[in-house]
Amino acid sequence: MTTLNRQIHLVSRPAGEPSADNFKLVEVPVEALAEGEVLVRNHYLSLDPYMRGRMNESKSYAQPQPLNDVMIGGTVGEVVASRNEHFKEGDKVVGMGGWQEYQRVNANQRGVLQKVDTTHIPLSAYLGAVGMPGVTGWYGLVKIINPKAGETVVVSAASGAVGGAVGQLAKARGCRVVGIAGGPAKCEAVVKELGFDACIDYKAHNDVRSLSKALKEACPDGIDGYFENVGGMILDAVMLRANAFSRIAFCGMISGYNGEPIPMTNPSLILVNRMKLEGFIVSEHMEVWPEALKELGGMVATGKFKYRETVADGIAAAPEAFLGLLKGRNFGKQLVKLI
Template structure:
């Protein structure tokens, strides 16, 4: 038998998540597989902002959701040879036994050749967050050379890639992040033109300074008042890609989260605003990965990870990520 551990969603979130929301359990799996089955062992697990609001869809007592890079321990399936690596939405568990043919594309796929890049990148720039940046920016905002692009949550797994892709496309890029250290990283290391600390800098004055002619594209990771102010500074026919609303994820009552009204800016500037979930482009998934990989090889795209050691520290890594303590992708190494 194989011994594993998993975290159960023990208590529904109400405001800021705490350790009381999770329960650690041990389990046993057979060390042999039947026809069509594969036994996986997690090597890296992801913690992402989306997990916080998505769990409202699930009842208490289920396995906590999430993606991982896992290695095939035992296989009776030709597509998943023993020793190979996969990306799978296996949740917060050290081991998983499934029949892959019963899973859809967006749930499980062999990790592509990352050309020598860390395998953990399959959870970041060469995985879901990288594709979120790639498709969310290029398919919705459609930035043109010389335009001004603003991104919030700019030092995170998605935002940091969004800004760099916008620079590759010849745009001026302005980022908002939660510390001066992160702002310095965005400008000095990633090549952003400007970066502002939303906790200490005046949003409107920052935009007047960095974008005196207005904003053409806004990649929104956070929602809330800051987004209203950015949208109010947009140019005619501006485009807004809505990826998330991190500012309200830990609220005890999201319906009470108020922000300045958007409609006047939307109407008079004739803006386009569109939300998305990245699996919309599941049929083009490897296009995004291969393009981001090419940009990394060319030195045009840089990436950072915040790594937490040990499966038992999954909840703490999750809390830290929600509180903005990570730069780049937050992952857990088993």
């Protein structure tokens, strides 16, 4: 009896906006385990904005996603078979299983699969608040923005998994925290659920002048730190309100992914305001993960950290859920539930 594994492959690269045609559902048999290997049944697949970058052929910080192969992605699941002494059936694990239901993995490779404790933390949170998005927010906030109590921190894509982490970690450090999100419902939740001091609906602003005015009202003492998830008009507006010695952590530039780069209108503000701008990729800073996960895990386990999940159902729904994520249709962490 052969177990079938359903996978999503990338079969073509997008010219401009990606579409469902770039993906294809493929069924393959699960092959027998070799010595040292573990078979994981993935429970949740994580969908993240960085995957859009991988779909392109062009030079980026990472290798492009190969065509006709399983899309890359973080997963949490359960060990269902093991020929590795460090893992046994029933272990809950986090890894990079990709867009598929089963993952056969050589668990002797350092770091490919990690056991997690679900006593106080839900399994899915290891893909969000206590996973890559949480640590991403932690790194940009703590290591680049490094805010002092009383400073003002602005976060774009505030209702997303990364943005929510940045804001709540900044609040815990005594900062004034202002989010930017799309639409009144998201903005309301960012303030009421996630505890931000204010949230600006960028969709209510047609130009940089209007958005900058809203930022001035929400940030009466100016902006000391900005966690950049978006780029474009929002970056321009924030820079107009940036204080001397302010810091910007560059995490994502969604608005530039679909082709033409979107310029920064006034880079001379970097000099005028003696700003520091720094780009980072959290996977290059594995040394901070234990410290970051300790803080994030503690906050989640004690209920001090709030987050939402948007959950699509079944591997076949992954492409549409991913396209929705790129359009901002999710609230909080976008997941695909596989079981």
